[in-house]
Amino acid sequence: MRKVMSNMNWMILALLAVTMTAVAQQSASSPQNSQPVAATQPGQMAGQSSPAQSGQAQPNLAPPTTMDQVVDRVIMREKDLIKFLSPRTPIVETYLQNLQQDPQLGPIPQDDHYFLGRMDLSESIDRSDYLEGKGKDKDEGMEKHLLGGLTKKFKFQYQPLGFSWMIFADRNDFDRQHYDFHYARREFLGDVRCLVFDLTPKKDAGRGRFLGRIWVEDQDFSIVRLNGTYARPSRNNYYFHMDSWRLNLIPGYWVPAYIYSEEGDFTAGAKNKIAFKAQTRMWGYNLKAGTANDELTNIRVDSVKDDTPTAQDATPLAAEREWQQQAEDNVVERLERAGLLAPEGDVDKILQTVVNNIEITNNIELPRPVRTRVLTTSPLETFSVGNTIVLSRGLIDVLPDEGSLAMVLSHELAHIVLGHNLGSQYAFNDRMLFSDEGTYQNLGFKHIPEEEAAADKKAIEMLKASPYAQKLDSAGLFIKALQQRAPQLSALLQAHLGNNITENGTVTRMAQLATSAPALDWNKLDQIAALPLGGRVKLNPWDDKVEIVKAQPVAITSARDKMPFEVTPFFPRLSRYSTASTPGATTAAGPTTTATAANASSSPTN
Numbered sequence: 020m021r022k023v024m025s026n027m028n029w030m031i032l033a034l035l036a037v038t039m040t041a042v043a044q045q046s047a048s049s050p051q052n053s054q055p056v057a058a059t060q061p062g063q064m065a066g067q068s069s070p071a072q073s074g075q076a077q078p079n080l081a082p083p084t085t086m087d088q089v090v091d092r093v094i095m096r097e098k099d100l101i102k103f104l105s106p107r108t109p110i111v112e113t114y115l116q117n118l119q120q121d122p123q124l125g126p127i128p129q130d131d132h133y134f135l136g137r138m139d140l141s142e143s144i145d146r147s148d149y150l151e152g153k154g155k156d157k158d159e160g161m162e163k164h165l166l167g168g169l170t171k172k173f174k175f176q177y178q179p180l181g182f183s184w185m186i187f188a189d190r191n192d193f194d195r196q197h198y199d200f201h202y203a204r205r206e207f208l209g210d211v212r213c214l215v216f217d218l219t220p221k222k223d224a225g226r227g228r229f230l231g232r233i234w235v236e237d238q239d240f241s242i243v244r245l246n247g248t249y250a251r252p253s254r255n256n257y258y259f260h261m262d263s264w265r266l267n268l269i270p271g272y273w274v275p276a277y278i279y280s281e282e283g284d285f286t287a288g289a290k291n292k293i294a295f296k297a298q299t300r301m302w303g304y305n306l307k308a309g310t311a312n313d314e315l316t317n318i319r320v321d322s323v324k325d326d327t328p329t330a331q332d333a334t335p336l337a338a339e340r341e342w343q344q345q346a347e348d349n350v351v352e353r354l355e356r357a358g359l360l361a362p363e364g365d366v367d368k369i370l371q372t373v374v375n376n377i378e379i380t381n382n383i384e385l386p387r388p389v390r391t392r393v394l395t396t397s398p399l400e401t402f403s404v405g406n407t408i409v410l411s412r413g414l415i416d417v418l419p420d421e422g423s424l425a426m427v428l429s430h431e432l433a434h435i436v437l438g439h440n441l442g443s444q445y446a447f448n449d450r451m452l453f454s455d456e457g458t459y460q461n462l463g464f465k466h467i468p469e470e471e472a473a474a475d476k477k478a479i480e481m482l483k484a485s486p487y488a489q490k491l492d493s494a495g496l497f498i499k500a501l502q503q504r505a506p507q508l509s510a511l512l513q514a515h516l517g518n519n520i521t522e523n524g525t526v527t528r529m530a531q532l533a534t535s536a537p538a539l540d541w542n543k544l545d546q547i548a549a550l551p552l553g554g555r556v557k558l559n560p561w562d563d564k565v566e567i568v569k570a571q572p573v574a575i576t577s578a579r580d581k582m583p584f585e586v587t588p589f590f591p592r593l594s595r596y597s598t599a600s601t602p603g604a605t606t607a608a609g610p611t612t613t614a615t616a617a618n619a620s621s622s623p624t625n
């Protein structure tokens with residue numbers, strides 16, 4: 020294993036060459052198009068889906084024969100989903116960029132906001148936040164789920180709960196008493212044939228009712244997409260527009276996964292108060308609710324065995340290493356349990372190959388192999404604990420190529436090589452006993468500035484001896500692009516566990532590479548210095564597994580297509596649940612299978 024894998028390299032390069040423009044391409048095959056856009060994947064055509072693939076929650080119902088019956092079924096399925104999700108507390112992340120008009124680049128970020136919390140779907144929709152001092156909104160009643168409003172100082176304020184609210188059309192009153200349903204047409208979304216309905220609230224239905232369009236798949240009549248807004252906001256408050264997507268990740272249910280919101284009018288003379296775009300992502304649906312007793316079902320003492328090679332006591336150095344490993348394992352396990360770390364998977368293999376290539380060419384021999392893991396969140400950050408290097412999903416998304424990925428990994432590898440080990444305090448298990456929401460208050464892996472500088476120096480040395488020596492121009496360009504946007508993206512650049520990549524709006528991490536890089540030119544269409552968020556890593560909202568997005572790159576035709584570090588609409592390719600399409604489902608993973616067994620009645624395999 021320990022040799023430079025050049026074939027692998029090429030493959031990775033190909034994977035990493037996949038760009039953000041996939042989103043643009045997919046929207047071209049838009050909902051207007053009633054042709055089966057799935058034609059390129061004949062194996063997954065909706066018409067072929069067997070009964071076993073469809074939802075089994077209500078197996079004995081006869082298919083509806085009239086549109087009225089369809090609507091009844093839609094209402095029933097939505098209530099089923101609300102009930103099914105009520106014991107769950109998924110993670111919800113909203114990343115929002117306020118926009119300003121740039122004459123050349125169009126609307127670009129002016130500043131940004133980040134919200135991360137756990138949703139409680141038990142009675143209404145409630146949330147508790149991971150970030151201290153944010154989202155502690157105490158408004159009650161109907162105002163609670165407004166998406167934003169003006170505070171006393173006439174400063175606009177976003178309400179994170181509002182974004183969570185958009186997972187359902189109407190949590191409490193989704194029925195014929197409150198809504199009129201108008202059938203519009205049939206349409207394919209990805210591989211899934213849908214019926215499309217326009218919804219309008221009845222006259223006396225009150226405030227905060229959904230107004231817009233829903234897409235309903237044509238087998239079980241579950242809502243798969245909602246697009247619209249909420250009607251009749253009160254004075255000084257706003258409901259935003261939203262495009263909310265669900266995925267069929269488990270048999271019988273389409274779970275809310277992505278919400279895109281956007282407001283703003285950049286036509287000449289428009290007096291827009293609010294201009295922003297925001298992505299909301301949900302994941303961690305299958306996370307344990309956090310009571311320690313759940314763990315007991317998993318305990319199997321007989322399977323735990325000591326695999327140390329010799330029967331002797333450890334030498335002082337061996338003991339120190341064992342201690343570090345224990346801390347590392349504790350942290351990795353705790354972060355995974357909080358939904359902040361993806362389970363080990365394919366993306367890690369790619370990261371590990373790059374690390375391996377740097378190690379081999381630099382003759383680095385470590386007592387334990389370096390592992391890599393992906394943080395499930397968007398802010399751009401990295402850290403290492405013991406021999407595990409952690410990169411955030413958002414950071415992997417925006418890196419333009421393998422050279423820039425090597426740059427990011429080499430800094431953390433340098434910390435490991437230099438023995439800058441942080442986190443040995445976490446070998447004490449009492450330090451792992453905190454609520455998930457307390458993760459950021461209880462864990463931290465920030466190095467002192469001297470160690471940061473030393474790691475940069477060592478990293479550059481290692482890169483220059485590595486296969487990436489010829490690819491450092493792109494890494495330098497990435498730093499330049501980041502430098503240009505850093506002052507507007509303080510929330511995206513706020514690290515929550517590791518060191519910040521920037522200090523006071525200036526890139527500090529690996530900044531030396533920028534000095535030798537070519538000039539940054541947004542107008543040069545073949546110069547891709549950084550990608551938008553969301554184009555590279557796909558996070559499975561059910562089991563938190565991450566995979567590399569497979570999408571055909573789309574040609575960039577203007578500087579506005581580049582959208583570095585920006586959020587874009589979502590356009591997931593919808594498909595029905597099948598064990599083949601969810602790689603996670605086939606690799607019988609320990610804890611995740613136990614909770615899905617609770618839904619055994621809806622499993623397609625029995």
Ligand SMILES: [Zn+2]
Nearest residue numbers: 466471474518
């Ligand atoms: Zn560092």
